Structure formats: C-alpha cells, structure tokens
Amino acid sequence: MGSHRRVAPSGLDRGATAAVGLLSVAAVLGAVPASVAAPHDDTRTEVDRLHTEAERATEAYNKADERTEQLRRQIDDAQDEIARKQERVNTMRDALGSLAGAQYRSGGVDPSLALLLSAEPDDYLDKASVLDRVTTRQAGELRELRQLLRELAQDRAEAAHKLAELEKGRKAVAAHKKTVQRKLAEARRLLAGLPAGERDAYGRASRSGRTDLTGPGGVPASGRAAAALAAARSALGKPYIWGANGPSGFDCSGLIQWSYAQAGVGLPRTSQEQRYAGRRIPLSEARPGDLVAYRDDASHIGMYAGNGQVIHAPRPGAPVRYDPVGMMPVSSVTRI
Structure with a gap:
C-alpha cells in the first residue's frame, strides 16, 4: 500500500493556470492534420484521435501546472525566510553598531568593528589578529553575522533560480494550453461537419468495450x-x-x-x-x-x-x- 498524505479538500477549479513542463509539446503531440477524409466514419475516428491527443496534452499540462504551483509555494517560503534572516542581520548590525559608537566616544573604534562597514566580513574575521581585539562574546556575534550573511546570499541565489524556472514554466504552460485548444477546436470543427443526427449520437454515445x-x-x-x-x-x-x-x-x-x-x-x-x-x-x-x-x-x-x-x-x-x-x-x- 502506498503512503497517503492527508489534505483538506481543495474544491477549486484550476482550468487555465501555469505549468512547468517538462515534456515538449512537439514530443507529446503530432501536428493537426490539414484535411480529413470525407466519410463520416473517418470523421468520427479523427475526432476520437484528436480528443485522445488533447487528453495527453492536458495531462502534460496538469503535470506542468502542479510543478509550477510547487515552485510558487517554495518561492513564497524562501522570500519569507529571506525576510526573517535580513531582519536578524539588521538587528545584529545595529547591536554591533551601538558598540562601535560607544568605543568611538571613549577614544576610538576597535579595528574589528570595521567589518560593520563591509558587506563581506569573512576576510576580516579570518585574520587571527582581529580575534585578539574582540571579546569572546563579540567574536561569537561576528561569526553568527558572517554565517547569516552567507545563508542570505545562498537563499537569494536559490530564489532567483526558482523564479527563472517559474518563468520558463509559464511559457511551457502557454504552449501546452495552445496545443490543447488547437486540438479541441479542430475536433469541434469536424463534429460540426457531421449531420445533426450523427453529431448528437456521437455526443450521447458511451464508449463501447x-x-x-x-x-x-x-x-x-x-x-x-x-x-x-x-x-x-x-x-x-x-x-x-x-x-x-x-x-x-x-x-x-x-x-x-x-x-x-x-x-x-x-x-x-x-x-x-x-x-x-x-x-x-x-x-x-x-x-x-x-x-x-x-x-x-x-x-x-x-x-x-x-x-x-x-x-x-x-x-x-x-x-x-x-x-x-x-x-x-x-x-x-x-x-x-
């Protein structure tokens, strides 16, 4: 038995939203034929074929749409995390800035606090001489700040990558949607060419099997x-x-x-x-x-x-x- 993830019912229509795809339209679907033989049996066969191809394209669309929704949620979560980390960085910088101000008023700023003027404290902290000039507590705060800045840069890079993937997905969705619509429009055109009685019978008929x-x-x-x-x-x-x-x-x-x-x-x-x-x-x-x-x-x-x-x-x-x-x-x- 496979595992089951319990969720609340969605109850939503998701007719035409985005998708990351992943199968090319050309690979999934053939081209719509320019003409179809006149006999009614051939027309019905062609309509069935178009519906089958449209259904395959729809499932490719659904797969892409699901992936796109996952990316949207991941991007939202990443942006929330970036905001939290940025707030923490700002708080730490403010605290260290207050220490620098106090030192300045008492006769000068400790060189170790010069990292506050830099967005990249790594080089400064890597020098052993710097660690001799800060207290154990200050050194710990500086290392924590350095780690946060690294994580922040990584989070932003990952978010940018997901945004690019999302944009790629939007284009894939548009292609899938266009293909489905073309197939269905061709099927409707062929059905419209059938005599009214046969057209109605096709619409009512159950698939035999x-x-x-x-x-x-x-x-x-x-x-x-x-x-x-x-x-x-x-x-x-x-x-x-x-x-x-x-x-x-x-x-x-x-x-x-x-x-x-x-x-x-x-x-x-x-x-x-x-x-x-x-x-x-x-x-x-x-x-x-x-x-x-x-x-x-x-x-x-x-x-x-x-x-x-x-x-x-x-x-x-x-x-x-x-x-x-x-x-x-x-x-x-x-x-x-």
Whole structure:
C-alpha cells in the first residue's frame, strides 16, 4: 500500500493556470492534420484521435501546472525566510553598531568593528589578529553575522533560480494550453461537419468495450475508497473541462484527485502519477473506489464503480458518467 498524505479538500477549479513542463509539446503531440477524409466514419475516428491527443496534452499540462504551483509555494517560503534572516542581520548590525559608537566616544573604534562597514566580513574575521581585539562574546556575534550573511546570499541565489524556472514554466504552460485548444477546436470543427443526427449520437454515445471485464464489484476496499466513490458519484453529470479539478467541472485526473480529496486523501494531479499512488492489483480483483488507468501511457483514468463499470470524465462534450471498464485498453488498476 502506498503512503497517503492527508489534505483538506481543495474544491477549486484550476482550468487555465501555469505549468512547468517538462515534456515538449512537439514530443507529446503530432501536428493537426490539414484535411480529413470525407466519410463520416473517418470523421468520427479523427475526432476520437484528436480528443485522445488533447487528453495527453492536458495531462502534460496538469503535470506542468502542479510543478509550477510547487515552485510558487517554495518561492513564497524562501522570500519569507529571506525576510526573517535580513531582519536578524539588521538587528545584529545595529547591536554591533551601538558598540562601535560607544568605543568611538571613549577614544576610538576597535579595528574589528570595521567589518560593520563591509558587506563581506569573512576576510576580516579570518585574520587571527582581529580575534585578539574582540571579546569572546563579540567574536561569537561576528561569526553568527558572517554565517547569516552567507545563508542570505545562498537563499537569494536559490530564489532567483526558482523564479527563472517559474518563468520558463509559464511559457511551457502557454504552449501546452495552445496545443490543447488547437486540438479541441479542430475536433469541434469536424463534429460540426457531421449531420445533426450523427453529431448528437456521437455526443450521447458511451464508449463501447469489453463487457467480460467486470471485477468482483461489491464493497469498497476501505472507508476512504467508499468516501471517494460517493464523491465521484456526486459529480455525475458535471461537464468535462480541461485542466479542471472541480467542483463544477473536471478532466479525468481532476475528478480522481477531487474525489479522493473529499475522503481526506491527497493524490497527485496527473493520471500518470495517480496510478503509482497506491498498490497495484489485477483488474480481476478490482473493487469500488480503485483507480483504473488506460492506454500504455496512462493518459486516461477513471474510478471503478463495481459491476464492470467506471466513473470518469470522458472528454469535452461528454459529462462525468459511467462507462464499461473495458471501454479502452486497461494499463493498470491501483488501490489507494
């Protein structure tokens, strides 16, 4: 069983925010074809392909978005730490400055306190002759000041590096977002070219698949699985929104993350990471609340609901719903 980080449910839509990526768009996705064959079957096949590619791009977007959010939090923490250390440095400088002023009024400033005029006290403190001119207490304060200044410089350098990485991530997100939007726009264009009856049927149709892959169904494996399944059921009928993790809309991994958050379990954002968030089991042992990942790259994921069905957020235009667990090739089943 994998470890579980307990978190409070987020309950937020995260449709179009930033991402550090990490996969290039070109590597994840092919180019949108300029033309498609006229027959309606070919059109539907092409729409399915575009939706699949958009879904893969969305999961790359989600991974980048999650990394960017982590960087933002780290930068905020680093800036808080820098501010605290700077305040401590200022306090120590003030104290040592008061000592220098007192010495000056009594006839001169001890040479050791000249380091107050320098931002880099290391060279001065490294001279043994200096240590002969300060008390043990003063020497300790000077060493502490030197260490703080070193830490401050290192913290600032790390924060600058993370800021640069964050900016790089923003550009990656924009590229992922643009790719997804292009794929979905092309799919909408193709669907608009179908006769109204076929277009409506495509929108209503459940994905067909093997019906012999049923699993035992029955009782969830744990209380958290039962709570997550109840949350997923409460989302039935909510729209598919790419990059969203509830509560008003979901993409596939967003539904899973949100559902388990309602059970107090924190899961990663992407379907690829979610499949490793617990213990892998055979599909034949699946119980309600288990995660079912699809395709070799785990670019789609749903929650087993029992009786051979999953709850999932299928694609744009198809709301959260039940579908056969064998609707497409299953790559793994994970028990949280």
